[in-house]
Amino acid sequence: MNQSYTVTAVALVVLATVLVGGFGLRISRTTSDFYVASRTVGPGLNAAAISGEYLSAASFLGVAGLVLLHGPDMLWYPVGYTAGYLVLLVFVAAPLRRSGAYTLPDFAEGRLESRAVRRLVSVFVAGAGWLYLVPQLQGAGLTLAILTGAPDWFGGVLVALVVVVAVAAGGMRSITFVQAFQYWLKLTALLVPALFLLLAWQGDGRPRVDLDLASAVAGRADHPLYATYGLIVATFLGTMGLPHVVVRFYTSPNGRAARRTTLFVLALIGAFYLLPPVYGALGRLYVPELPYGTNADAAVLLLPERAIGGLGGALLGALVAGGAFAAFLSTASGLTMAVAGVLTQDVLPSRGVRHFRLATPLAMAVPLGGSLLITGMPVADSVGMAFAVSASSFCPLLVLGIWWRRLTPPGAIAGLLLGGGLSFAATVITVSGAVRSGWPHALLAWPAVWSVPVGFLAMILVSLATRGRIPPGTNAAMARFHLPEALMPSGKGGVR
Amino acid sequence: MSGAALAVLIVLGPLLLAGGFLLGRRTARPERTSDVGTPVEHATFETLHTASLATPPLRAGLTEESARKAARRLRSLLGTDALCLTDRERVLAWDGLGEHHGKHVMDHVQGLLGSGRYTAFASGCGDLDCPLRWGVAAPLTVDHRVLGTLVAYAPRESAVLARAAGEVARWVSVQLELAELDRSRTRLIEAEIKALRAQISPHFIFNSLAAIASFVRTDPERARELLLEFADFTRYSFRRHGDFTTLADELHSIDQYLALVRARFGERLSVTLQVAPEVLPVAMPFLCLQPLVENAVKHGLEGAVTTSRITISALDAGAEAEVVIEDDGVGMEPDRLRRILRGEGGASTGIGLLNVDERLRQVYGDEYGLVIETGVDAGMKITVRIPKYRAGVHGT
Numbered sequence: 001m002n003q004s005y006t007v008t009a010v011a012l013v014v015l016a017t018v019l020v021g022g023f024g025l026r027i028s029r030t031t032s033d034f035y036v037a038s039r040t041v042g043p044g045l046n047a048a049a050i051s052g053e054y055l056s057a058a059s060f061l062g063v064a065g066l067v068l069l070h071g072p073d074m075l076w077y078p079v080g081y082t083a084g085y086l087v088l089l090v091f092v093a094a095p096l097r098r099s100g101a102y103t104l105p106d107f108a109e110g111r112l113e114s115r116a117v118r119r120l121v122s123v124f125v126a127g128a129g130w131l132y133l134v135p136q137l138q139g140a141g142l143t144l145a146i147l148t149g150a151p152d153w154f155g156g157v158l159v160a161l162v163v164v165v166a167v168a169a170g171g172m173r174s175i176t177f178v179q180a181f182q183y184w185l186k187l188t189a190l191l192v193p194a195l196f197l198l199l200a201w202q203g204d205g206r207p208r209v210d211l212d213l214a215s216a217v218a219g220r221a222d223h224p225l226y227a228t229y230g231l232i233v234a235t236f237l238g239t240m241g242l243p244h245v246v247v248r249f250y251t252s253p254n255g256r257a258a259r260r261t262t263l264f265v266l267a268l269i270g271a272f273y274l275l276p277p278v279y280g281a282l283g284r285l286y287v288p289e290l291p292y293g294t295n296a297d298a299a300v301l302l303l304p305e306r307a308i309g310g311l312g313g314a315l316l317g318a319l320v321a322g323g324a325f326a327a328f329l330s331t332a333s334g335l336t337m338a339v340a341g342v343l344t345q346d347v348l349p350s351r352g353v354r355h356f357r358l359a360t361p362l363a364m365a366v367p368l369g370g371s372l373l374i375t376g377m378p379v380a381d382s383v384g385m386a387f388a389v390s391a392s393s394f395c396p397l398l399v400l401g402i403w404w405r406r407l408t409p410p411g412a413i414a415g416l417l418l419g420g421g422l423s424f425a426a427t428v429i430t431v432s433g434a435v436r437s438g439w440p441h442a443l444l445a446w447p448a449v450w451s452v453p454v455g456f457l458a459m460i461l462v463s464l465a466t467r468g469r470i471p472p473g474t475n476a477a478m479a480r481f482h483l484p485e486a487l488m489p490s491g492k493g494g495v496r
Numbered sequence: 497m498s499g500a501a502l503a504v505l506i507v508l509g510p511l512l513l514a515g516g517f518l519l520g521r522r523t524a525r526p527e528r529t530s531d532v533g534t535p536v537e538h539a540t541f542e543t544l545h546t547a548s549l550a551t552p553p554l555r556a557g558l559t560e561e562s563a564r565k566a567a568r569r570l571r572s573l574l575g576t577d578a579l580c581l582t583d584r585e586r587v588l589a590w591d592g593l594g595e596h597h598g599k600h601v602m603d604h605v606q607g608l609l610g611s612g613r614y615t616a617f618a619s620g621c622g623d624l625d626c627p628l629r630w631g632v633a634a635p636l637t638v639d640h641r642v643l644g645t646l647v648a649y650a651p652r653e654s655a656v657l658a659r660a661a662g663e664v665a666r667w668v669s670v671q672l673e674l675a676e677l678d679r680s681r682t683r684l685i686e687a688e689i690k691a692l693r694a695q696i697s698p699h700f701i702f703n704s705l706a707a708i709a710s711f712v713r714t715d716p717e718r719a720r721e722l723l724l725e726f727a728d729f730t731r732y733s734f735r736r737h738g739d740f741t742t743l744a745d746e747l748h749s750i751d752q753y754l755a756l757v758r759a760r761f762g763e764r765l766s767v768t769l770q771v772a773p774e775v776l777p778v779a780m781p782f783l784c785l786q787p788l789v790e791n792a793v794k795h796g797l798e799g800a801v802t803t804s805r806i807t808i809s810a811l812d813a814g815a816e817a818e819v820v821i822e823d824d825g826v827g828m829e830p831d832r833l834r835r836i837l838r839g840e841g842g843a844s845t846g847i848g849l850l851n852v853d854e855r856l857r858q859v860y861g862d863e864y865g866l867v868i869e870t871g872v873d874a875g876m877k878i879t880v881r882i883p884k885y886r887a888g889v890h891g892t
Contacts (some may be wrong), residue, residue: 040744041773100779102815109887174762175812176774238671251774253744286590339817 005314006147007272008077009322014162015033017178017329018315020477041176047264049176050248052183054265055272056083056132057139060186060324063273065296067280069378074280076228077380078273082266084239084387089262092240094255095402096479102250104243104394105346110120111401113471114409117416122346124393124420125243126363129339131386132242133332133367133428135379139297140328141371142379143331146298147321153372159325160368163333167340168360170431175337176251182330183268188457189323190275193316197282200307207285223442230446231384237452238387241394242341254485279303297379300324309382339363374431384446385427392451393420402481405462408470411463419455423447546573547667554671558636558644563588571600571666574660576648578628581636583644584609586621593651594628597621605633607643614643616660619649621750627651632658634665636716640671667746685858686739700756700790701730707759722759725752731781740889743810743817743882744776753786757793764797770809775817780882781855787848788821788866788878795825795876817882824875833868860886 041049059081066074101107104125109118137156144155201207239245252258283299287308301324303318343359374382396415396461400407426447435441471477533541550569553562563581567589571579578592582599587598597619608615616632628649636644644664650657704726711719729752732745748825754767789808796804807822837853853866870876 039773040776090543100890106885110885250777253777339816345815431677 003148005318006321009318010325013322013325035221041251043260043264046261047253048180048183050265052179052330053270053334057136058380058383060327061297061300063276064279064300066380067277068283068299069296080235084235085266088240092398093258093262096256097249097258112409117412118407120416122342125342126339128386128389129243129335130367133335134370135382136332137371139379143324159328160364163336164360164364167336168357182326185326186323189319192280194275197307226442227446230449234391236403236446237395238391241390243338256477336363369477388448389423391448392423392455396455408463408466410466411459415455415459418458419451423451449492555675557675560588567591578649580647580652608633632661634662636669640822643858688733704756740779741782743778750789764803766805766809774812775810778817781859784852787852792823798826819880822877827872827874
């Protein structure tokens with residue numbers, strides 16, 4: 001294993017991220033021409049940015065690892081990660097953009113006119129963000145440990161440091177360009193080696209890939225069908241509430257553009273997710289010892305070296321490692337910014353920019369601690385839990401907030417606490433390892449199947465019981481959400 | 497083992513947050529109560545504290561919502577069994593026991609609403625167990641008009657309660673007067689916004705038309721373009737609907753403004769822009785930047801024969817957008833600027849700056865006022881921070 005290539009690739013990715021972040025804006029938009037300067041972010045660029053931020057360690061490493069371990073059943077992961085945007089497109093994208101909200105707490109406050117709901121949503125945003133950050137840092141640790149032999153904790157600490165310094169110093173100013181760049185980098189880093197791998201496979205006389213479940217490690221859950229449904233519900237409904245995804249929609253100039261952006265995201269992410277299963281399947285062939293070894297998430301990283309070998313294999317391996325690091329960096333920086341923003345605005349007392357700098361290390365410290373303590377959990381599973389919490393708390397809030405007039409602040413609070421709180425509790429119990437088998441384990445490890453309905457029901461029933469508390473501005477808010485901008489009475493008329 | 501450690505961590509996370517929150521609270525606010533003072537002084541502190549808690553809701557005026565929130569505090573201030581707030585027609589809030597008295601309250605206070613004098617009355621309750629046998633009503637007055645009443649109930653006649661209710665009612669009246677003051681200040685600012693829109697016209701329209709006229713014969717095509725810019729600019733500036741716009745629209749209008757200015761000054765004015773596309777959709781108060789650019793143009797070209805340079809940048813700063821307008825013109829004595837921003841600068845200068853500053857503070861709070869760095873012959877740099885979201889601010 002040639003470490004110097006890998007180290008160079010990772011260093012290049014870090015450097016490129018910092019440079020594009022710091023200078024991208026200067027190069028592209030300093031001009032005396034107003035029409036160039038005030039060109040809004042187009043759906044294509046914004047979609048690449050959203051995809052770049054969204055494709056995390058779970059997508060880059062986790063999916064392939066799961067396919068390798070458990071066979072084609074795991075293809076539901078990429079399907080779910082993608083289909084979440086379909087739900088987002090149909091129910092949420094345009095109204096959310098028209099609401100003018102920058103973050104989920106903004107949306108809650110604007111729709112329900114209640115500071116209390118805002119506070120509660122902030123707490124859940126921080127919680128879901130942290131759950132999602134843990135696997136990113138773990139993935140980074142794993143990558144560096146496998147490729148360079150560094151200690152397990154090193155990669156996570158490195159990513160945490162880079163992100164904290166970049167975010168706190170305001171180096172992520174042209175974030176759209178950075179994230180769009182990361183998407184194309186990640187796609188290249190998986191696509192090019194995949195092509196070579198397929199060629200190598202062809203060259204070997206196309207040995208049949210044995211994807212039969214029985215040949216792999218014993219099934220990963222006692223109740224695979226239930227687990228699959230849990231996964232589907234969590235990913236389909238959880239995507240809309242991910243804090244780092246929501247803020248990116250603000251960049252779209254209007255609701256229509258937000259919808260178009262989502263459509264592009266579907267295409268970009270769909271294209272990307274064709275690749276990890278290839279790695280998973282070929283991993284079965286070329287890295288057969290992995291399922292019985294330590295960590296299947298490493299399949300993507302080891303494949304080029306094993307299947308191709310030589311200098312070519314080393315270079316392709318370095319490319320994959322660079323792409324993986326792009327995945328950790330982009331998702332982690334987006335999440336850290338979202339969590340730190342929420343912490344400064346709603347949780348810590350307001351002290352302006354200085355507090356944002358103080359909140360950034362706090363936003364990163366908790367998940368970093370978590371990533372050092374939890375080991376041996378597949379990254380795709382940990383990410384799945386963040387999705388479950390998001391699906392049980394934010395999905396009811398967004399869907400009912402946008403489509404149901406009678407939602408009241410007490411109803412929203414009840415739904416958030418019951419749906420989100422229970423799924424969060426289930427996650428904590430699962431991770432602590434208190435319940436390890438049987439139905440209790442299945443129910444707790446994939447809580448979305450029951451916690452999402454609980455969240456919806458609680459919101460609906462409590463809202464119906466507190467009819468008197470419907471916010472006075474509901475009709476105005478609904479009109480703003482659902483009428484195209486050009487039709488609004490105070491609209492600016494036409495899109496420039 | 498790792499599981500147990502994780503559970504510890506998950507418990508620690510919120511604790512850490514709560515700790516940070518409390519720490520921030522403590523540093524942000526000075527200690528409220530202290531252990532010094534006699535029992536009498538303690539009681540005074542307690543009373544003042546309760547009174548201060550009732551203040552914020554009342555500053556919104558006398559509505560059902562504000563009355564409901566305030567009534568609870570007022571009742572604990574008076575220490576009575578029941579307290580009721582009314583406006584001129586109906587009961588707004590009832591706090592404490594015996595809500596069934598609510599329907600008789602308006603009969604008892606009818607006289608008071610006319611005369612503005614305190615009334616005490618027997619509640620005449622048929623229920624023998626009801627402790628509310630006697631009530632005292634005091635008027636809530638603003639500008640000598642009775643807006644409503646405060647009614648306190650007790651088991652028996654009490655001169656102390658009557659006196660206390662009177663004092664509390666007077667204190668509430670002061671708060672309501674302040675609410676009235678807030679409202680008139682808002683109206684004043686709204687009027688100023690309208691005035692500012694109208695203010696653009698005379699100078700600027702005259703100069704622009706003169707500049708366009710000079711092109712009509714030599715360069716008719718340019719004259720036509722300029723007229724169209726002019727039409728667009730005035731349509732935007734004189735629009736009647738909505739107090740808010742988007743940064744993109746505001747920048748667009750600034751572009752038209754600058755095109756017209758360039759028609760007059762030609763090469764003497766050079767403008768550089770740096771705009772982060774992420775902040776273009778940010779909603780902001782209407783015509784907040786154009787006066788600042790106008791100011792920069794004026795300062796840049798004032799008394800100088802050489803060219804003037806103006807830089808306009810709009811950057812993404814997390815949950816805020818940061819707009820910076822910088823010129824290299826004559827600048828200004830910081831003391832003079834301070835006077836202008838206090839509203840003491842005289843009528844001729846800086847109405848634009850003052851107005852923008854006040855509107856930003858009004859919409860976003862005092863921490864979002866203009867930040868201006870300047871000195872004589874050192875140019876001027878104006879920084880505006882605009883939150884990406886604020887309840888009630890919608891650009892479209």
